[in-house]
Amino acid sequence: KQEVTQIPAALSVPEGENLVLNCSFTDSAIYNLQWFRQDPGKGLTSLLLIQSSQREQTSGRLNASLDKSSGRSTLYIAASQPGDSATYLCAGTQGGSEKLVFGKGTKLTVNP
Amino acid sequence: GAVVSQHPSRVICKSGTSVKIECRSLDFQATTMFWYRQFPKQSLMLMATSNEGSKATYEQGVEKDKFLINHASLTLSTLTVTSAHPEDSSFYICSASSDRGLYYGYGYTFGSGTRLTVV
Numbered sequence: 005k006q007e008v009t010q011i012p013a014a015l016s017v018p019e020g021e022n023l024v025l026n027c028s029f030t031d032s033a034i035y036n037l038q039w040f041r042q043d044p045g046k047g048l049t050s051l052l053l054i055q056s057s058q059r060e061q062t063s064g065r066l067n068a069s070l071d072k073s074s075g076r077s078t079l080y081i082a083a084s085q086p087g088d089s090a091t092y093l094c095a096g097t098q099g100g101s102e103k104l105v106f107g108k109g110t111k112l113t114v115n116p
Numbered sequence: 117g118a119v120v121s122q123h124p125s126r127v128i129c130k131s132g133t134s135v136k137i138e139c140r141s142l143d144f145q146a147t148t149m150f151w152y153r154q155f156p157k158q159s160l161m162l163m164a165t166s167n168e169g170s171k172a173t174y175e176q177g178v179e180k181d182k183f184l185i186n187h188a189s190l191t192l193s194t195l196t197v198t199s200a201h202p203e204d205s206s207f208y209i210c211s212a213s214s215d216r217g218l219y220y221g222y223g224y225t226f227g228s229g230t231r232l233t234v235v
Contacts, residue, residue: 008159038223046228047122047209048160053223093159095224102148102213104224106159 006031010094010107017084018115025079025110027094032075034096038104039068039079041090048093052079056099084114118144120212122227129200129234137195137230139210145190146212150224151183154207166193200234207231 007030017023027039035056040048052061052068054077060069067080077094091111095104119142129135139149148167152160164180166172166187174180182204184196193212197204211226 036223040226045207045231048211048226050223050225095160102150103162103165104150104211108159 006096006098006105008094008096008105008107010092010110012110013108014111014113016113016115019084019086021084021114022080022082023084023112025081025092025094025112027077027079027107029075029096029105031098032072033098034070034072034075034077035099035101037068037070037077037094037096039066039077040093040095042093042109043090051092081112084112086114086116088112089114118212118214118225120146120210120225120227122210122230124230125228126231127233129232131201131234132199134196134198135200135232137197137208137210137232139193139195139212139227141191141212141214141225144212144214146193146214147190148213149187149193150211150213151185151193151195152209152211154209154229160209163195197232200232202234205232205234 009028011026037054039051054070065082070077091109093109095106121140123138151163163178164172164174166185168187168190172185187193209229211224213224
């Protein structure tokens with residue numbers, strides 16, 4: 005059974021700092037990987053999708069990478085801002101399945 | 117982009133009553149829709165997968181007679197919590213996928229969630 009671990013569980017940083025969030029899968033055979041953010045009491049907002057043929061995606065200050073050999077993904081946030089404060093979730097699918105398996109998330113707080 | 121609308125955002129109901137939650141894909145046809153449940157400070161737990169025009173596939177441990185899912189069209193799926201009890205209180209989120217979503221890099225699109233409180 006695929007399990008997803010996100011480290012750290014919580015992170016507090018001062019504004020302007022660059023940071024890295026980590027995600028690892030027990031089964032490294034990841035097909036698609038997606039990073040989301042969730043604000044308190046809200047749904048999920050998709051940030052980046054790394055499809056099966058890709059290894060990295062960038063959007064603005066965000067960069068996500070996937071190492072399929074190890075089943076690890078990182079989300080890099082540059083020049084963090086207070087508006088980045090949220091819970092960040094990674095989720096992946098495996099070949100032949102549309103089901104997304106989620107980690108428990110990293111709660112990020114960016115202090116002004 | 118790909119937008120999924122979920123209603124209602126909040127609902128309070130009495131024990132024993134039924135509640136219907138709607139999930140609509142607004143600008144694309146969702147071949148598959150998913151329903152999740154999220155407990156406080158926990159991740160999302162997949163409850164069921166539904167494909168338009170066919171019966172939903174429920175995850176192990178999810179009561180299909182209690183959580184009725186209907187996916188009558190390519191843009192609408194509904195989750196009905198029947199005979200609700202306080203332990204059904206939770207945050208329910210739907211998501212949708214399509215070939216277009218993957219092609220354009222949207223991946224899975226999620227609704228804004230429904231906070232259900234059963235009193």
